[in-house]
Amino acid sequence: MASRTFCLARRNFDTCISLKSSRLPRTWFPGSQAYRQATTAVHSLKHPVQDIIHTLPSSTPRKSLVNFTSAEGKRLFRGAMDQGRAESFFKLMGNFSAQSSPAKAGMTSLAMSLNALEIDPKRIWKGNWRWFSGDQMQTCSPKEAISQHGIPFDEFRCLAQAHCDVDARRASSAGYRQFLSDLQYVTSNPNSQMVINYSRSRLGQPGESHFSPIGGYNATEGMALIMDVARDQYPSVWVDTRTLYEAMLDKESIGLSRGYFILRPGSVSHLLRCQTCTRRACSNRAVQSQ
Template sequence: MLSSVPAAAMARPLLTRQSRWLPARASFLLTTRPAVRSLASCTRCGSHDPCPSNNVPSAACPPPSLLGLSPSPMSNLLASTQPPLIAPAPPAEPATAAATAAARRARTLLDEQTQLLQTTFYRRPLPASLTSFTSPEGKRLFKESLKLGFSENYFSLAATFTTQSEPAYCGLGSLAMVLNALEVDPKKRWKGGWRWYSDEMLECCAPLDVIRKKGITFKEFACIAKCNGLSVIAKQADHVTFDEFEHDLRACTSNAFPTETHMVVSFSRKSLGQTGDGHFSPVTSYHPADGKVLVLDTARFKYPSYYVAVKQLYEAMLPNDPETGLPRGYCLLQRRADPGVADMAAAVSATAATAVPPMPVDVAPALPLCQVRNTDTRDASWVRVARVFCAHVPRAIAASAPLHDASRHPQMLVAPLVARMLGAIPPTFDVGFTAPGIDRTAAPSLQTAIADAHIKRGRALVAMVTAHPLYAIVCDVLAGRNPAAAGDEEAHTHGPVSPVRGHVGDQRLQRWAQVNAGPASAPAMAGPVAATILLLSMPREAYVRATPKAVYAAFEGVRARAALEGPLKHEVERIHDQLQSLTHEYCACDAAAPGREGGRYTGACKL
């Protein structure tokens, strides 16, 4: 039963206690967060109706508990004496995070693609003066040229058409294409079990790391072609007329030469209205009526193959190459024959012939029997080799007083000259004998035939070297039997060797006399044989300036290079061309010198 106490009296003490429930912090929140106030107009009863307690709590607004109402969550938050907490952002859904990461990756890829497109190129448009091979006009020129018989060598080139693997490999790419078109066996592995020419395999006369940066010159191209078994006729543009160039072009494209011949042209792209400058490419498909020829551009990533006026191409060879200061030109390339070992089927035994179908195996051009090597691990570049013939050898000769003694007979001074030349060669430079090539796809009997033929050619080479008069002089020098050099005190200098100062060391001479263990084709006297081959192959520029005229003439008479034959001639010519190309490339002769005098170079020479 309820008490008779008035309700107002009962509520008064409650109101008094409830009037102190709102702390100062709640008042601050109510005055600074209108959004919170909008959620509960009355902080005591939670009513949204106008209430005097909106401003000051009074008895007009009883506590929610007396009204039978539960305090709102917001009221509990405001009534709390603990500092308010800011709720953390809800964690992103996994799908949203994945989408954000994907969008970020897409933006990165887009930026990279944009940068790539802004810094790279996809081909170049052909100048108006050139006709694309695949255009209607280009097809007409080719069809008519084919009917006239001036596209005969096109098909072998087209069958081996390649794109140069490096921007500066135009010369190597052109040469690899011609070597494969002429079906030259490289005698070395390409990839897997296959032998095939590619541009990165053609390191000779110049190191690949140098070629990759600046390409090759016209003379280096001819040198590399000879090193890889081709007969090369190199014609510098300023030494031939336009009529001669056109005549050679007709002969190549119509197969008028006795054997298949290809032409590679070195020209200036600028003269054709293209970007860049020096470039090599094979040419074929000559159209006599229109006076145009097809250029098979090995830089297919830059320009397609195109027809160009023959006159315009000839004029593009005339500008000087900045690397050499000389005009460019063109090379006529043929497969070099190797007389004497043209049919290896005869070398196969009768038993093997019954097991293997008889077939003529042309080994021309055979693997080179000798190779020059620079084994200096500190400086493996060919520049060091060129320095030997540009600086070391001539300085060693110039420092020898007996060689300049006019009272001595020139023939007696050939041996001292040989000693000075061999003594100036550093131990890191060597002439070695190569091992026979192999054919991983052929029968074992043919493998034996290849090795036997290589050994046979090596023995023939050694026999020719030992019969040469220069070999006897080399043996006397290496054995110390050199009475003519007795007065040359510098020839017997011991201790540190400095060919730059002109000293000749016994240590360097003795290493030529050492027995070199090599393949079966290498003789026991490999050192003297290699030294003789080097002297026969040495370019004249290495000794002609420093040697007195009479001694020079006597030495040339002993060398007698014009009388060389067979394998010795091929090896000497190949090594000579390689060394001469290096000498011409890196040896800078004094431009103010009077040139030649009686066929002899004059003036100073430096590297």
């Protein structure tokens, strides 16, 4: 009788472990730190049913994110290449940069895109090399504010326009069809790049506002490639374009939606004022291009 009771208990425990393990969010990919921590927690719990519920994030992705290096991710990339919509990927990959801290996603994405566009920063990075670096970007807001909250949409535009031609489009104003049209244009044009500002939680990932460049677009299957600059936590992923657009509809603290930026090489004025910026610290400062 005791042996039968033990077997039943063991079977129920194994069932719980299997069930909860299969429900791990798909944003936790094998090999990532978050995945290892999650699976370790699952197998070390004394009370798996109650504890696992509190271990996992409350938000789950509406549609699966596809790891770029997975078999499915490679298939989607081949499709994007066949469609001629992976031109932005190669220059980004050759200039890939990882953010040095969570608050520097915007500045790192901008620096990475400017390097991919082969724009001369007109200043020394290290040694004799001229190179854009997120850590060298001069923001309008104090460093303390950036380190706590990151860079907002308007300030990214103000910073970008000092170095290149930029179209800043809030998702609520541009609309979904315009976003798809811009995706097609950027990913098929080696002389342009797109940086998106979106809510991580809308994709089922922990966190809120984030920036990253777009590396490809598979129009046939409606998937866009996010080249995530937070490489210590997240891999590059394919995401459904409708889901991504809705993640950009998430509002900032000022009540306006997030959105995306189209960057191109272009002439800039020697003196730029952030006249359209909603941040007072930005609107009162002149940005002198080097």
